[in-house]
Amino acid sequence: MKFFIDTANLDQIREAQELGVLDGVTTNPSLMAKEGITGRNNILKHYVDICNIVDGGVSAEVIATEFKAMVKEGEELADLHDQIVVKIPMIKDGVKALKYLSDKDIRTNCTLVFSVGQALLAAKAGATYVSPFIGRLDDISADGLNLIAEIRHIYDNYAFDTQILAASIRHTMHIIDCAKLGADVMTGPLSAIEGLLKHPLTDSGLEKFLADYKKGN
Numbered sequence: 001m002k003f004f005i006d007t008a009n010l011d012q013i014r015e016a017q018e019l020g021v022l023d024g025v026t027t028n029p030s031l032m033a034k035e036g037i038t039g040r041n042n043i044l045k046h047y048v049d050i051c052n053i054v055d056g057g058v059s060a061e062v063i064a065t066e067f068k069a070m071v072k073e074g075e076e077l078a079d080l081h082d083q084i085v086v087k088i089p090m091i092k093d094g095v096k097a098l099k100y101l102s103d104k105d106i107r108t109n110c111t112l113v114f115s116v117g118q119a120l121l122a123a124k125a126g127a128t129y130v131s132p133f134i135g136r137l138d139d140i141s142a143d144g145l146n147l148i149a150e151i152r153h154i155y156d157n158y159a160f161d162t163q164i165l166a167a168s169i170r171h172t173m174h175i176i177d178c179a180k181l182g183a184d185v186m187t188g189p190l191s192a193i194e195g196l197l198k199h200p201l202t203d204s205g206l207e208k209f210l211a212d213y214k215k216g217n
Contacts, residue, residue: 001179002056004187006167008035008046012190013053019193024056026109026131026167026187028087029063044080051081059109059129061087062097070097078106085128087111090118095125102126109165119151123162129185134178135168144168145177152182172196 002023005016008031016022027050032038037046047060060080062073074086074097085107088094094110101108102125109129110122114137122130132151134144151164166178169188172195178186 001183002163002185003193004056004059004165004185005190005193006031006169006187007189008032008037008050010049010053013050016190016193017054021193022054022056023185024058024085024187025050025054026059026087026165028061028111044077047077047084048081051083054083056083057085057107058083059085059087059111061111062089065089065091065093067093067096067100070094071100074101074106074108075104085109087131088127090122095121098122098125098127102128111167114147116147116150116154119164120154123155123158123160127162129163129165131165131167131187133168134166134174135170137168138170145174145181148178148181148183172198
């Protein structure tokens with residue numbers, strides 16, 4: 001399973017990179033705004049700054065919602081850096097743009113996916129990644145994890161190359177559950193990734209080891 005961090009915060013990206021388990025970054029206009037990154041030129045520069053920190057793919061989202069404008073913006077984003085993956089929304093013109101960009105060997109991430117049918121269309125259009133938003137489904141009392149399981153089943157049926165990128169990860173157990181279900185990638189906050197480190201028996205065991213060592217010195 002690949003680990004992506006979902007943020008535009010450079011310090012958090014560096015921290016995850018230094019941990020040694022980071023495979024990529026996803027971000028979006030809301031996350032950019034949260035860090036005070038506004039204006040097209042500043043946003044584009046920030047994408048490059050992120051690429052210069054990490055080794056893997058960096059998902060950069062188009063703002064356009066019409067086919068020709070999405071394609072134009074997607075090509076511009078892809079030209080920024082070799083690590084850029086173009087994020088395209090799951091709408092009708094978005095599916096067309098996925099197909100166009102995929103045929104040009106531009107990596108894509110189909111975002112805002114909430115159903116199996118949407119995930120099937122994204123795979124048919126050649127998306128590199130499909131991003132089902134499991135946390136947002138949980139928020140409306142739907143089963144986000146079941147969506148991951150259903151997509152995995154269908155993709156395996158037809159040997160689609162599209163990777164399942166579990167998005168809107170809210171906590172550590174989301175990561176564990178998505179790994180059990182066979183998601184190819186997860187993207188979430190640094191806190192969820194660091195939560196995998198924690199267990200009370202690890203803490204108490206280390207405390208005892210250190211205390212016993214000090215007794216003999």
